[in-house]
Amino acid sequence: MTPFNIPDFRQQLHNTELAEWMERISPQYNARLQPDSQRNFPDWLSALDALPQKTGSNVNLNSNAITTTAEKNFDTEAARAALHKLTPWRKGPFDLHGIYVDCEWRCDWKWQRLSPHVDLQDKTILDVGCGNGYYSLRMLGAGARQVIGLDTSLLFCTQFQAITRFTNEHRATVLPLGVEVLTDNPFHFECIFSMGVLYHRRQPDEHLKLLHDNLQSGGLLILETLILHGHEPREMIPQDRYANMRNVWSVPSLPALMQQLDIAGFSSATCIDITRTTVSEQRPTDWMPYKSLTDALDPQDSSLTIEGHPGPLRAVIIARK
Secondary structure (H helix, E strand, O other): OOOOOOHHHHHHOOOOHHHHHHHHHHHHHHHHOOHHHOOOHHHHHHHHHOOOOOOOOOOEOOOOOEEEOOOOOOOHHHHHHHHHOOOOOOEEOEEEOOEEEOOOEEHHHHHHHHHHHOOOOOOEEEEEOOOOOHHHHHHHHOOOOEEEEEOOOHHHHHHHHHHHHHHOOOOEEEEOOOHHHHOOOOOOEEEEEEEOOHHHOOOHHHHHHHHHHOEEEEEEEEEEEEEEOOOOOOEEOOOOOEOOEOOOOOEEEHHHHHHHHHHHOOEEEEEEEEEEOOOOOEOOEOOEOOOOHHHHEEOOEEEEEOOOOEOOEEEEEEEEO
16 A cells, blocks of 8 residues: 555656656655555555556546546446545546546536636646645646646545546646645746635735736636625624634635735736525535535525524636736
């Protein structure tokens, strides 16, 4: 049982500016992938080892569920059992050789709302807080050249490696690291996605500035985050939890968010979508059998969270450096 690695990814980046960055962060990457990094990590690695090494064929990255087709003599039930050991599955859906992984979030709905507004053709993209890489793979389907995902969850990184066994797709990778590795990065991305991350940052202004500094001139930020309804600049700072989440530090109104983007140095910021999250888009499933949005809303008034805050309203912003 050996921690996974990314040899194909590193080989593709040979003699590029991104390869220099990868060399800089290799010690942090290797440290995170030690079996004792997290209590359940050895079990997740065992589940990964139970999957076929290479099974990818007829991959569709443009369907609502990222889809792969089974080859002959594929042991579907063994693969299903191994994938189930990587529960909970938050982002999806996936249809992997006939195994439908019905994740907590219908991420395809969000992708349908934002994808018509961005041109990703031949771009090198950073996907911050990427989870198991669902959106990263959709970016490849939209024509991206390379996608680098960052997520500190070893479970989500292992899920991505499991998905790669089915897709055999190495133009995207998920690194088990946070945005701190972007400090002094010599490579600037053409496009950065930060989806569902900003409200988890203690210093959102610093997060936006860091993303700005890691974009090429003219590059695009696609930002998806919680907002407050209203036309005045204001900010809500939950004292304890927001929608059962402990680590929501602040939720701005759209005007306040636009001010934050301006201070960070972005220009031409445009809101392309505002959608209230419903229990149809985020819900428990057999692949995520724990508390979800239903448990986070006031049972008497679904427009409020269980703590009495305004219910989750999410905006997608496109801004340019």
